[in-house]
Amino acid sequence: MDKELLSFSLMVFTGFFAIMNPIANAPVFLGLTGDLDEQARRTVARKASVTAFVIVVAFILFGRLIFHLFGITIPAFKITGGILVFLVGMDMLRSRKSEIHGHNMTLSEDDDVSVSPLAIPILAGPGTIVTAMNYVSGDSTEKMFVVITIFLVMIVLTYITFILSEKIQKWLGESMVVVITKIMGLIIAIIGTEMVINGIKMAFHLAQ
Numbered sequence: 133m134d135k136e137l138l139s140f141s142l143m144v145f146t147g148f149f150a151i152m153n154p155i156a157n158a159p160v161f162l163g164l165t166g167d168l169d170e171q172a173r174r175t176v177a178r179k180a181s182v183t184a185f186v187i188v189v190a191f192i193l194f195g196r197l198i199f200h201l202f203g204i205t206i207p208a209f210k211i212t213g214g215i216l217v218f219l220v221g222m223d224m225l226r227s228r229k230s231e232i233h234g235h236n237m238t239l240s241e242d243d244d245v246s247v248s249p250l251a252i253p254i255l256a257g258p259g260t261i262v263t264a265m266n267y268v269s270g271d272s273t274e275k276m277f278v279v280i281t282i283f284l285v286m287i288v289l290t291y292i293t294f295i296l297s298e299k300i301q302k303w304l305g306e307s308m309v310v311v312i313t314k315i316m317g318l319i320i321a322i323i324g325t326e327m328v329i330n331g332i333k334m335a336f337h338l339a340q
Contacts, residue, residue, distance in 0.1 A: 140275060144267050144282045150319040151220065151259045154290040155304070155312050158297035160254060164245045177294035179246035184255035185287045188264050189280055195265045207335035213262035214327030220259040221324055224317025227310060255290060259320070266327055 165173045191198070199209065264283060268276045293300060301309070332338070 137274070137278065140267075141278050141282060144279055145285070146319065147263050147267070147323050148260070148283060148286045150316045150323065151217065151263050152255060152286055152290060153224075153313060153316045154286070154293040155300065156309055156316065157254060157290065158293045158300045159306075159309060161250065161294045162297040162301060164250065174295060176246040176250070177291050180250035180255060180294070181287045181291040183247055183251035184260075184290075185284065187252065187256040188261055188283055191261050192264050192268050192276060192280055192283075195268065205335075207331045209262075210266060210327050210331030210334065213266055214324045214329075214331060216262055216324070217259050217327060218321050218324030221317045221319070221321030224313050224320065226317075227314070255287075262327075263323070 161177065165176055168176065198204070199206070264279060267279045304312075
């Protein structure tokens, strides 16, 4: 792997890790599945992970077709997506439940939490989709493969943290989860700002 691809891979991993925040999502999963036994929790975690993976990969593979159908330009996507990602990061920095990320949803007893809100929008929310599509907005098939592979790694990590959510919450404690969330929020806000800058550069044909 050359240095450019390695650098890109690290950037993608950091972006996904920050926006998905598997450690901070562990208590969310625990709160939504607290009344279930261990086997049922594993089933919910597996279904949520697979659903989120399929949704995001679909956007990665068919994003350009979606752009074409709706007449969306890459610069407009980067700018709007960057603002969206920035707002998610700011909510995390201010320790607020992000309305964009959809943590604060009311559920009925009949709701399947593995699909909503776990898969959509907590794992495969607008922030995650925008981040993924931003990384594959060029023409490189190699980079698209890297993004899908790293997203798969993130889904596996998320599944593991869901399974170990009880232990993670006890080990870290609530205060440490808050600290990690704030750090991830700062990283997300920076990623969003970078997306806006790149979008403006592309829109006005400025030097990259």
